[in-house]
Amino acid sequence: MDLADESPRGIAAYDTAGGRGMSVLNAMYYLFKPFLPQTVRYTMRRLRANYKLQTAKDWPIMLSAGEAPAGWPGWPDGKQFAVVLTHDVEGPVGLERCHQLAALELKHGFRSSFNLIPEGGYEVTPEFRKSLTDLGFEIGVHDLRHDGSLYRSKKSFDECSVAINGHLREWRAVGFRAGFMFHNLEWLKNLDIDYDASTFDTDPFEPQPDGAGTIFPFVVKGSTPEESYVELPYTLPQDVTLYLILRQQTNEIWCEKTDWLAERGGMVLANVHPDYVAFDGRKPTISEFDAALYEDFLCHIKEKHAGRYWNPLPREMSQYIAGMPAASPLATRAAAP
Template sequence: MDLADESPRAIAAYAPEEEGRGMSLLNAMYYVFKPFLPQAARYTMRRLRANYKLQKAKDWPIMESAGETPPGWRGWPQGKKFALVLTHDVEGPVGLERCKQLAEMERKHGFRSSFNLIPEGGYEVTPEFRQHFTDAGFEIGVHDLRHDGSLYRSRKSFDECAVAINSHLREWSAVGFRAGFMFHNLEWLKTLDIQYDASTFDTDPFEPQPDGAGTIFPFVVKGRRPEDRYVELPYTLPQDATLYLILREQTNRIWKGKTDWLAKRGGMVLVNVHPDYLAFDGRKPTISEFDANLYEDFLCYVKETYAGQYWNPLPREMSQFIAGREAGE
């Protein structure tokens, strides 16, 4: 079995127990009341919950079993030691305004990334905005539909949203998707016209739906028809919001340490950084931000420590590589 074969462990983790299960009642209630909660109150609640989970977390930030090389794995292109995939979810107008500065930071150090944009959220995504990034060698993906926590409320509502999401995918010439809040159901996602999904992770007990894929490698999710299959790209570095806004880390030691572990095992380093949370130009971060220098320092660490050893594809290039390998190309 090649890496391109779906992971039975991962698929089992996401198989719905019943047709209508999409998200828990507790999560559903939280997202109903979230708009009415002050920001400070939301962060306090999340920090209390995260600190409680941190006490019990045994497989975070590293799950040793997730580092097992899949049977038949033949390595990365050009004999690279590991892969590095950079992604960004844009939550609101502030994040949209910071995308160009973030892209410029990455381009300065020789990196490329994808920006996942909300089609029907609190900002307008113009064709000119998308074109700017694709012309510069970056990628645009679809981030949920409205990012209000309701996508997986039921199978019926998901299928209704899928029609609109597929329309935006076509309009944007996008091939990738990531759900808001990392909600996921790998079965239901077969409804989307995508080459890849990036709504899962190897291990992350802090997410509202904490069931992990248990692997640091991409894998194919297969449907009954060839056109129903897609590549799943789990993120493998802890999310920026978790580290810097909730756990209030002051350094990027966790990102660097896990990158070293991922590189040693030849896996995929996939990170999700939100431009909304980045404080650029030495400005003092607010309660919902962290110093952008932490991310830039991480990029410099990878570039200098692993020069010539990593492959930095766009997510669509990663999915094409994995799908092509399955097809025997």
């Protein structure tokens, strides 16, 4: 991925001036991805990840990311840390499993958001969205088509942003996450959003591996209040990375990093894809992991950290951060030099 120079907040982004967008290598991969067998794709990603793992010094924990911003006021009601759960729904299988995942979370007293692809390989009906929001969950917009083309150029992004904003309005959604965690915090000002969740504290395995370097949300300021939004970086390794690529057999990394995030009073933000969760105790396929790993993780939070965490929906988190005084250091970051 071509990355621009680092901005003042330490987040590298696409070249917003030159519009370099996606590298040729990544563009070719996403062009041919639909024609590659799943086993080939996973093998390619596994080889790349194992290579990255040999040199990754700040994964899964980046110590410097745990420093709270100066003047950080803490979480509501004196809670020690926050837990934000999100889900990206990749295809029809994931759509079918959303309610099972929601039921699992409700069983343990958690709420989350489901990010749906507006023009992808499945239909998102008003009835489906309502069935989740009526249970207390949130709906977000996940890319536009999830084909890797959103950030191909500034012109492409501007054209797609018109359609994305239409879906945001139709769904009454306020949050966005790009496919493949591509991000450009300057271009995102085109979207009518309260928050974006396309970045991370540290993740060398992503195609655009530049990290936000913080376990706290922050405000990306625009030239007008309407252009400003809250950035919510995910702080736990993604399920795909752990279980499908690195082939982890336990949730130890999730639990250990959660404990570290709790100690530092940060934000635990997870992204679990229902597409890859094997429910009902059946043996997972090559592209799945056992739902028991996620449920045990939720139990770890609920039991070890009982009474010490705040579990807001992403929209509630963004409202809290955006509502901080203008002088707060969280509200002074810009998206570009």
